Each structure stands twice: as structure tokens, then as C-alpha cells.
Amino acid sequence: xxxxxxxxxxxxxxxxxxxxxxxxxxxxxxxxxxxxxxxxxxxxxxxxxxxxxxxxxxxxxxxxxxxxxxxxxxxxxxxxxxxxxxxxxxxxxxxxxxxxxxxxxxxxxxxxxxxxxxxxxxxxxxxxxxxxxxxxxxxxxxxxxxxxxxxxxxxxxxxxxxxxxxxxxxxxxxxxxxxxxxxxxxxxxxxxxxxxxxxxxxxxxxxxxxxxxxxxxxxxxxxxxxxxxxxxxxxxxxxxxxxxxxxxxxxxxxxxxxxxxxxxxxxxxxxxxxxxxxxxxxxxxxxxxxxxxxxxxxxxxxxxxxxxxxxxxxxxxxxxxxxxxxxxxxxxxxxxxxxxxxxxxxxxxxxxxxxxxxxxxxxxxxxxxxxxxxxxxxxxx
Amino acid sequence: xxxxxxxxxxxxxxxxxxxxxxxxxxxxxxxxxxxxxxxxxxxxxxxxxxxxxxxxxxxxxxxxxxxxxxxxxxxxxx
Numbered sequence: 001x002x003x004x005x006x007x008x009x010x011x012x013x014x015x016x017x018x019x020x021x022x023x024x025x026x027x028x029x030x031x032x033x034x035x036x037x038x039x040x041x042x043x044x045x046x047x048x049x050x051x052x053x054x055x056x057x058x059x060x061x062x063x064x065x066x067x068x069x070x071x072x073x074x075x076x077x078x079x080x081x082x083x084x085x086x087x088x089x090x091x092x093x094x095x096x097x098x099x100x101x102x103x104x105x106x107x108x109x110x111x112x113x114x115x116x117x118x119x120x121x122x123x124x125x126x127x128x129x130x131x132x133x134x135x136x137x138x139x140x141x142x143x144x145x146x147x148x149x150x151x152x153x154x155x156x157x158x159x160x161x162x163x164x165x166x167x168x169x170x171x172x173x174x175x176x177x178x179x180x181x182x183x184x185x186x187x188x189x190x191x192x193x194x195x196x197x198x199x200x201x202x203x204x205x206x207x208x209x210x211x212x213x214x215x216x217x218x219x220x221x222x223x224x225x226x227x228x229x230x231x232x233x234x235x236x237x238x239x240x241x242x243x244x245x246x247x248x249x250x251x252x253x254x255x256x257x258x259x260x261x262x263x264x265x266x267x268x269x270x271x272x273x274x275x276x277x278x279x280x281x282x283x284x285x286x287x288x289x290x291x292x293x294x295x296x297x298x299x300x301x302x303x304x305x306x307x308x309x310x311x312x313x314x315x316x317x318x319x320x321x322x323x324x325x326x327x328x329x330x331x332x333x334x335x336x337x338x339x340x341x342x343x344x345x346x347x348x349x350x351x352x353x354x355x356x357x358x359x360x361x362x363x364x365x366x367x368x369x370x371x372x373x374x375x376x377x378x379x380x381x
Numbered sequence: 382x383x384x385x386x387x388x389x390x391x392x393x394x395x396x397x398x399x400x401x402x403x404x405x406x407x408x409x410x411x412x413x414x415x416x417x418x419x420x421x422x423x424x425x426x427x428x429x430x431x432x433x434x435x436x437x438x439x440x441x442x443x444x445x446x447x448x449x450x451x452x453x454x455x456x457x458x459x
Binding site for chain 2: 221
């Protein structure tokens with residue numbers, strides 16, 4: 001009997017896993033004992049970290065987009081389609097339109113995060129973002145011509161993709177305006193929902209003095225309640241009002257509705273065992289990346305490492321061996337601290353981050369990794 | 382044991398900091414004025430995070446209930 005592994009979501013986690021599994025299970029695939037299907041709702045794979053550089057005119061959205069069929073090995077069945085229902089009892093998936101449902105023996109959900117700006121009144125009209133292709137280009141159109149006024153970066157809620165990116169944006173903006181002799185004309189304010197400037201205490205403790213030194217104003221315990229695009233003001237639940245000339249936000253995030261509808265977890269995040277990444281509410285279902293509610297950052301490195309764990313576990317299960325691989329919370333991030341310097345952090349469930357001193361070498365390491373990312377997507381790096 | 386009847390409960394047990402506080406803020410965001418939200422959290426950080434935020438936002442922390450392996454925080458939206 002052929003075992004069918006279905007991976008839903010062709011982002012970093014899903015794509016790395018599809019290639020990882022195809023490599024591990026090469027003999028079984030050749031013999032027809034296993035099938036791997038990767039389902040994505042569009043033909044392209046998107047590498048989102050590129051968007052951070054788009055508003056500064058340094059990269060184009062196309063730099064982060066490649067056809068999935070060029071990245072995924074031939075042994076993987078690539079299906080460009082949208083899943084509309086997950087039935088974990090019958091182990092079947094329903095698709096858009098009249099296509100017949102498909103059964104699975106193992107299901108991996110890697111559907112990622114979606115932006116939900118509509119949660120905050122006025123945000124969609126008043127705020128810019130660099131967490132989407134269209135957002136990053138619209139922000140670029142504003143930022144490149146912005147020479148004076150108040151730039152506000154507001155993290156609306158957490159969790160969100162790439163927790164380092166809000167800090168990176170204000171550090172880069174500060175440096176970018178300074179280099180162009182415009183910093184005295186531009187005020188920068190950074191807002192964060194809790195009492196420090198980052199969710200992780202060690203990263204917050206490291207970042208706050210840099211912000212103070214570089215005259216980046218920080219507003220903590222700031223949970224945006226509404227944006228008024230006409231008066232250009234942002235009001236928080238805590239009663240603080242900020243005037244802005246250019247508002248950049250990290251919009252609220254959510255997972256896809258299908259996950260809640262399938263009873264796998266709230267808000268589109270799958271409740272999982274944070275070590276095995278197995279869903280708690282269903283058999284033979286895994287989740288990885290943003291989709292897995294593990295408490296670790298929603299970062300590409302996390303999805304990458306988790307894909308390796310799920311790949312090993314699935315290969316063991318398919319071969320009838322005990323699955324022993326576990327995820328230890330490993331997370332790795334470069335953090336731009338300007339246009340020419342970056343820091344680096346590495347941490348896991350047990351060990352806290354200790355940000356490296358910013359250097360040009362780390363900045364170039366980040367840019368080099370962004371180029372070589374396509375090897376990661378192919379399962380080679 | 383408190384006799385406060387919450388309008389909503391957020392179970393953030395197992396979530397690491399700042400997850401429980403963000404879950405509470407999210408629920409308060411959707412609540413009506415006067416609603417009581419109960420947060421269940423098993424991280425000690427919530428013992429400082431929640432009172433600090435409630436005060437900052439002008440919401441009232443009605444009670445903290447110490448249970449076997451977690452705490453229950455009752456917050457009334459102003």
C-alpha cells in the first residue's frame with residue numbers, strides 16, 4: 001500500500017520538508033511505496049525577508065519570488081490548489097471547486113501567517129507595512145520621498161513574523177536618514193505592546209540602549225486601538241495618542257480559518273507538542289513554522305529546523321521505526337543594526353540569546369544567506 | 382477561591398512570555414467595557430506583566446487566584 005504524505009503550504013517549512021522527505025525516502029518513492037504531495041495556493045515560493053529591503057530601494061519583490069516547480073524535486077507531486085476543508089477523522093482534504101477529496105496517511109500543515117489589518121479600525125488606510133509584497137512597494141513609494149516629519153513604527157500585536165524585523169527597520173531607517181543628512185529632520189518612534197521593546201527580554205535589554213543612543217523614541221505598553229488616517233493619529237488602548245507623518249506597522253497576524261474549523265487550535269495556530277510537532281487534537285498530523293503553536297519566534301530559521309525534525313520523524317514512522325527526532329527550539333536570526341552592520345542571535349528552549357556585537361561582517365553574512373536561501377529551499381543547505 | 386464570574390476566559394497555560402499577556406490584551410481588545418476576562422497562566426512573569434499592564438491601561442485587576450500549577454487573573458475592562 002502506498003503511504004501518502006500531504007504537505008499543505010509551500011513556504012519555507014513546507015518546501016524544505018518536501019525536498020527533505022524526497023531525499024530521505026528516495027528508495028520508497030522509487031518503489032511506489034510512498035507519495036509526497038505539496039499543496040500551495042499559488043505557483044510561486046516567496047522568501048519574505050527580502051521585503052525588509054524593498055522600502056529602502058535596495059531590493060525588488062521579484063528577488064524573493066521563484067516558481068515552486070523550480071525548487072521542488074521531481075519526486076514530489078506539486079499541486080497548485082486551495083484546501084477548503086481538513087477532515088482529520090477521515091484523513092481527507094477537500095479542495096476548491098469540484099475536485100475530488102484526497103486522502104492522506106500523514107498530513108503536515110505549514111500554512112503560515114496571514115495579515116489581518118482589518119482588526120484595527122483605520123489601519124488598512126492609514127498604515128504601511130513591509131510584511132507583504134504590495135505593502136513593501138507602497139511603503140517604498142512613500143519612504144523614498146520622505147525627507148522630514150515623524151516616522152512611527154508600531155508593532156500592533158504579537159506573535160508576528162520575524163520578531164527582529166521591527167527593530168531592524170528603525171535601526172536601518174535611522175542610519176539611512178543619517179547618511180543622507182536628513183536625520184535632524186526626521187523623528188523616529190517605535191511602539192511595542194508590552195513593557196519592553198522586544199518580546200525576548202535579552203534582545204530587549206540589548207536593543208533599548210541602542211535606541212536611546214540613536215535618538216529612536218520608544219513607546220512601550222502601546223497596543224494600537226485605532227488609526228485616524230485623516231488626522232494622522234494613532235491611539236493606543238492605554239490612552240496614548242501619537243501624531244505621525246508616515247506610519248509603518250506590523251499588522252495583526254492570524255493563521256488560516258481551516259485550522260480552527262478542523263478543531264486543531266485557536267486563531268489558525270495548531271496546538272502541538274513543542275518537541276515532536278505532532279498535533280495534539282488529531283492523529284498523523286504535524287504542524288511546523290508559524291502554524292505550529294510552540295511559543296518560539298515565527299521565523300524562517302525555525303521552519304527550516306522544524307522541517308528537518310518532521311522529515312526525520314515521518315521517515316521513521318513510514319519505515320515502521322520509532323520516531324526519535326525532536327525539536328529543541330533552535331532559532332537563529334541576523335538582526336540588521338543599520339545599513340552596514342548587523343548582530344546575530346541563536347537560542348533554543350533552554351538557552352537564551354546573547355546578541356553578538358554588531359559588525360559589517362555579520363551584515364554581509366545576512367545578505368549572503370539571503371542569496372543562498374534558495375539552496376535551503378531546495379533542501380541543500 | 383474567588384466568586385468572580387468571568388465573561389471570557391483565556392487559557393494561556395503552556396505559553397511562554399509574552400504570550401499570556403498578549404492573549405489577555407487580545408481578549409480585552411474584543412471585550413465590552415465592564416466585562417471581566419480571566420487569564421490562566423503558568424508563567425511567573427505574568428505576576429508582574431499583568432498587574433503592570435492593567436494599571437497602565439486603566440483596567441482593574443480584580444483578583445489573582447493561586448491554583449495548583451497556575452494562576453488565574455481577573456481583569457475588568459474599563
